[in-house]
Amino acid sequence: MMDITIGQFFPGKSIMHKIDPRLKICLTIFSIVLLFMAQNFLSLAVAVAFIFIGMLISKVPVKLYLKSIRAVIFIVVFTSLLNVFYGTGEPIAQFWVFKVTVNGILNSVFISTRIISLILASSVLTFTTSPTQLTDAIERLLKPLTYIKVPVHEFAMIMTIALRFVPLLLEETDKIMQAQKARGADMESGGMVQRIKAMIPVLIPLFVSAFRRAYDLATAMESRCYHGGEGRTKMKILKMQKSDFFVILLVLILLVVFLLSNRIFPPVFMM
Amino acid sequence: MAFIEVENVHFSYNPNEINVVEALDGVNLSIEQGEFVAILGHNGCGKSTMAQLFNGMLAPTAGKITISGVLTTDEEKQFEVRSAVGLVQQNPDNQMVAGIVEEDVAFGPENLGVPPLEIRQRVDEALKTVDMYAYRTHAPHKLSGGQKQRVAIAGIIAMEPKCIVLDEPTAMLDPRGRTEVMETIQKLNRENGITIILITHYMDEAVQAGRVVVMDSGHILKDGTPKEIFSDVPFLKKHDLDVPQVTELMYRLKGAGLPVADMPLETEEGLRMLAELIQ
Numbered sequence: 181m182m183d184i185t186i187g188q189f190f191p192g193k194s195i196m197h198k199i200d201p202r203l204k205i206c207l208t209i210f211s212i213v214l215l216f217m218a219q220n221f222l223s224l225a226v227a228v229a230f231i232f233i234g235m236l237i238s239k240v241p242v243k244l245y246l247k248s249i250r251a252v253i254f255i256v257v258f259t260s261l262l263n264v265f266y267g268t269g270e271p272i273a274q275f276w277v278f279k280v281t282v283n284g285i286l287n288s289v290f291i292s293t294r295i296i297s298l299i300l301a302s303s304v305l306t307f308t309t310s311p312t313q314l315t316d317a318i319e320r321l322l323k324p325l326t327y328i329k330v331p332v333h334e335f336a337m338i339m340t341i342a343l344r345f346v347p348l349l350l351e352e353t354d355k356i357m358q359a360q361k362a363r364g365a366d367m368e369s370g371g372m373v374q375r376i377k378a379m380i381p382v383l384i385p386l387f388v389s390a391f392r393r394a395y396d397l398a399t400a401m402e403s404r405c406y407h408g409g410e411g412r413t414k415m416k417i418l419k420m421q422k423s424d425f426f427v428i429l430l431v432l433i434l435l436v437v438f439l440l441s442n443r444i445f446p447p448v449f450m451m
Numbered sequence: 452m453a454f455i456e457v458e459n460v461h462f463s464y465n466p467n468e469i470n471v472v473e474a475l476d477g478v479n480l481s482i483e484q485g486e487f488v489a490i491l492g493h494n495g496c497g498k499s500t501m502a503q504l505f506n507g508m509l510a511p512t513a514g515k516i517t518i519s520g521v522l523t524t525d526e527e528k529q530f531e532v533r534s535a536v537g538l539v540q541q542n543p544d545n546q547m548v549a550g551i552v553e554e555d556v557a558f559g560p561e562n563l564g565v566p567p568l569e570i571r572q573r574v575d576e577a578l579k580t581v582d583m584y585a586y587r588t589h590a591p592h593k594l595s596g597g598q599k600q601r602v603a604i605a606g607i608i609a610m611e612p613k614c615i616v617l618d619e620p621t622a623m624l625d626p627r628g629r630t631e632v633m634e635t636i637q638k639l640n641r642e643n644g645i646t647i648i649l650i651t652h653y654m655d656e657a658v659q660a661g662r663v664v665v666m667d668s669g670h671i672l673k674d675g676t677p678k679e680i681f682s683d684v685p686f687l688k689k690h691d692l693d694v695p696q697v698t699e700l701m702y703r704l705k706g707a708g709l710p711v712a713d714m715p716l717e718t719e720e721g722l723r724m725l726a727e728l729i730q
Contacts, residue, residue: 312551344550347592393545400546403506403538404559404606405530415557415570 189310196238196308200424201317207234207431208305214438215294215301219447224290226438228297230431234304248303249296256292263288315339320418326409333409345393352389356382452520453481454646455505455536455614460514462500474500476669477514484613487640487647489660489677493691497669498650502618505648506536519613534563537607539617543599544592552594552602553578553587559610570609577608580643581635597628601635608639614646615639621656633659654681654693658716665692682714697721704728 191197199207211234214227235245249256267284274280309317319336326332357367360381367378462475474497482488492498503509504516507523516523523532537559540546549555553574560570578584581601591599600620607615617636621629633656639645649660657663663680665673667690673680681687684702687694694702698714701721705711709728715721 310551312549312554340549344548344591347590348544351592393542396540396542396545397548399503399508400538400540400603401548401558403508403533404610405533405562406558407530407562411564413561413564413567413570415554415561415567415574417567 194239201313211301220445223442240307260288260292311343454484455482456517460511466512487661489657490650491657492666496666534610537612537615541619547591556606573609577605581605596624597631616648
């Protein structure tokens with residue numbers, strides 16, 4: 181239970197770690213958009229190559245990337261199986277109502293590549309960006325929304341506090357569970373319903389303590405002059421480096437290549 | 452007028468009910484700049500209420516508190532009061548906002564709108580003062596209790612306060628953490644000239660202060676130097692307060708008819724007196 185790290189950040193000094201977090205978020209969104217805009221295998225390959233470059237320069241072990249794929253393997257297998265039978269054109273094999281077509285196989289390969297790359301792209305972001313950098317970057321990217329009265333600062337503060345208190349509450353859950361077990365609570369046996377019921381004596385003290393913590397935190401924040409985002413400065417200022425602009429240039433070139441390759445070949449994907 | 456003036460302050464958590472229970476019942480206290488005051492008392496004696504009154508987190512139901520002449524209840528000068536009087540609470544986990552030590556320390560100055568470069572300086576300096584600079588990029592939940600509490604203190608120092616109120620800062624710490632925190636507090640008072648108000652129920656911590664205020668059920672019972680307070684053993688016993696062990700020993704020796712002139716507070720002092728007695 182203790183090794184749940186939100187965001188799965190792996191500290192390092194690679195180029196990927198140094199890119200401005202705001203740019204990194206944009207790049208991730210950009211690569212996901214590319215994945216969905218890709219119409220043939222060539223342009224898909226360009227998008228995948230883009231993500232692979234990101235993975236390579238992040239210097240995070242490939243094993244960790246494979247681990248992150250494992251979480252979605254079920255979805256990948258399920259959707260690709262489904263797609264195999266939903267293609268159009270001449271069947272190459274047929275049994276009962278199921279028809280396997282060339283188009284179906286291509287579709288399923290296409291879709292699974294998409295899903296896997298999607299996960300890899302977001303992993304590159306979360307592996308190389310600390311949660312604080314991430315919330316900070318999100319706050320700044322969403323700043324324009326404050327003009328239409330979206331409480332962006334408050335949202336970012338909620339995220340910061342959540343990230344801060346998750347490990348604490350996990351630790352506390354562990355402690356309470358042990359305390360209840362020491363009193364003879366049985367949490368491991370019985371059916372689903374019984375086990376959920378067994379969690380109640382854990383959840384109630386957890387909530388009570390969470391509220392107490394919230395009260396203390398509010399006092400601490402107020403006595404440290406917290407009054408929302410207005411007039412607040414930041415110790416760390418995000419500033420785009422020269423290298424960041426270089427990255428943007430590379431990405432623009434890639435975009436052109438992508439758009440061209442999207443034109444050259446006819447789309448694979450037909451429903 | 453003293454730095455902190457508490458004038459005939461009453462406080463109640465339920466002032467509008469019929470059976471008003473007063474947590475504070477007419478407290479008068481004045482504290483000078485640079486003093487180290489320990490407020491001592493049992494749970495429920497009103498000492499934690501006092502802590503939150505000093506920086507205006509709570510407003511007195513009657514009477515007034517001024518910090519350098521500014522009323523703590525003055526809404527417009529709220530931030531002035533709160534940055535002049537910092538509050539450190541009992542549970543170190545619950546008073547940290549950010550997931551990285553240095554960012555948590557930066558939280559106060561950030562709220563005050565201090566320019567980024569200056570925040571950086573203040574944060575580094577504050578972390579060096581509490582001897583936690585080496586841990587600046589760590590996550591708070593991986594530190595020990597004493598370390599966390601020192602980071603919390605650094606978070607207050609970064610706001611450059613004139614006074615720090617500590618509400619039982621060592622209650623949740625192990626003996627080592629307690630020593631660390633007490634040494635930090637001493638240093639802040641001695642070297643940085645920060646006024647310290649230490650709220651505690653540990654006698655051995657109160658002994659380290661320059662002045663001790665004993666509270667019980669919303670009143671101030673006694674106000675004086677540690678020597679004056681802790682030599683008065685019958686008074687301490689009457690109010691169920693612990694007596695430092697060495698003082699207790701000498702008190703009993705005196706009771707047994709030995710010529711003990713003075714009451715020692717520290718073990719070394721007691722040893723010396725015992726040695727003299729034996730000779």
